[in-house]
Amino acid sequence: MSDVGTGASSDNGNDTPPIWGGGDQSPGPSRRPEPKGPLAHVPIGRVSAQSLLSDPRYRHLRRRVILALAVGIVVWLLLQSWRVGVTAAIIAAIADAIQQARMDSSIPAWRRASSAERRTEHQLRRLERKGYRTLHARAIPNSDAQIDHLVIGPTGVYAVDSEKWDRRLPVRAQGHRKLFHGPFNKKDRLNEARWEAQQASELISRELGREITVIPSLAIYGPPVPWRTLTIRDVDVFSGGFVRKWITKRERSLTPDEIDAIYRAAERVLPPRYPVDPAPSSRTVGNMSR
The missing domain is CATH 1.10.287 (Helix Hairpins)
Structure with missing residues (x-):
C-alpha cells in the first residue's frame, strides 16, 4: 500500500450539572466558551x-x-x-x-499521502456500472497491514496494493520469483501482498462458510513496467494504469447475489483503517517468507 474506510467519532455528552466550589452555589457570571480547533487562536467575533x-x-x-x-x-x-x-x-x-x-477520495485524510491509491481508486470507480464493488483501505485484524483496495465483481475477488516508485529506476523481473526496482529486491513487498490476500481469503471464507479466493496484485505507478501482467511469487504485477483491464479480462464467475454476500462479509471481517494514528508505523505481518 502504498503509501486503505473512514471512522466515525462520537461525542460523549455529560448531563451532570456542574458542582460549584465554596459555599456560594451560584455559578457566577457566565463565560463565553473558548474556541477549539484550528481557529482557537482567532479572537471570537473577529473571524475574517x-x-x-x-x-x-x-x-x-x-x-x-x-x-x-x-x-x-x-x-x-x-x-x-x-x-x-x-x-x-x-x-x-x-x-x-x-x-x-x-x-476526492474515500480514503481517510491522513492516508491520502499516497497518490497511487487515489489514482487506483479513481479507476475502480468506473467499474461500478459493471457490477463491481470496492472497499478501500481495509485493515487486516491483529496486524498493521492493510489492503489498499478489495474489489468484488463478476470476475472474482481481488486485493490491489498501489505503489508509487521512483520513475528513474527501472522495474525488472527474474523469472517468476524475483522483482527488482533498480537495485532493490521487492521480495518482502510481494510476500506482504500475498499474505494480505491470503488473510482476506481465510477471513471471508470463514464468515461465509465456503471458500473464497482473493487474488493478490501490485499496481505500480512511476517507472514503466516492461510487461502487461506478470505473476511473481503468486502476485500479479502490472502498471497502475492497467488495473481495470486486469480485473475485467477474466471470465465471469460470480452472480450479483454472490457479489453482494462477499462484499457484506468483507465489510464485517476487514475493518476500515480508522485515522487514529496520523503516522502509522510500518506494517508488521510476521513471517511471510515462503
Whole structure:
C-alpha cells in the first residue's frame, strides 16, 4: 500500500450539572466558551476571510482564489477587458473545483499521502456500472497491514496494493520469483501482498462458510513496467494504469447475489483503517517468507 474506510467519532455528552466550589452555589457570571480547533487562536467575533483562508482545512480555497486571480489578471492584461478577465477567473475557479472533486477520495485524510491509491481508486470507480464493488483501505485484524483496495465483481475477488516508485529506476523481473526496482529486491513487498490476500481469503471464507479466493496484485505507478501482467511469487504485477483491464479480462464467475454476500462479509471481517494514528508505523505481518 502504498503509501486503505473512514471512522466515525462520537461525542460523549455529560448531563451532570456542574458542582460549584465554596459555599456560594451560584455559578457566577457566565463565560463565553473558548474556541477549539484550528481557529482557537482567532479572537471570537473577529473571524475574517483572511483567517479562514489560512486555516489548513480551507487550503484548497486559498489555492483556488490565487489561481482565479492570476488567470483573471493575465487575461485582463492581454485583452484589456476587465469583463473578459472576470469571466476567465470564474472559469478557472470552476475548473479547479471540478478537478478537486474528481480527486476526492474515500480514503481517510491522513492516508491520502499516497497518490497511487487515489489514482487506483479513481479507476475502480468506473467499474461500478459493471457490477463491481470496492472497499478501500481495509485493515487486516491483529496486524498493521492493510489492503489498499478489495474489489468484488463478476470476475472474482481481488486485493490491489498501489505503489508509487521512483520513475528513474527501472522495474525488472527474474523469472517468476524475483522483482527488482533498480537495485532493490521487492521480495518482502510481494510476500506482504500475498499474505494480505491470503488473510482476506481465510477471513471471508470463514464468515461465509465456503471458500473464497482473493487474488493478490501490485499496481505500480512511476517507472514503466516492461510487461502487461506478470505473476511473481503468486502476485500479479502490472502498471497502475492497467488495473481495470486486469480485473475485467477474466471470465465471469460470480452472480450479483454472490457479489453482494462477499462484499457484506468483507465489510464485517476487514475493518476500515480508522485515522487514529496520523503516522502509522510500518506494517508488521510476521513471517511471510515462503
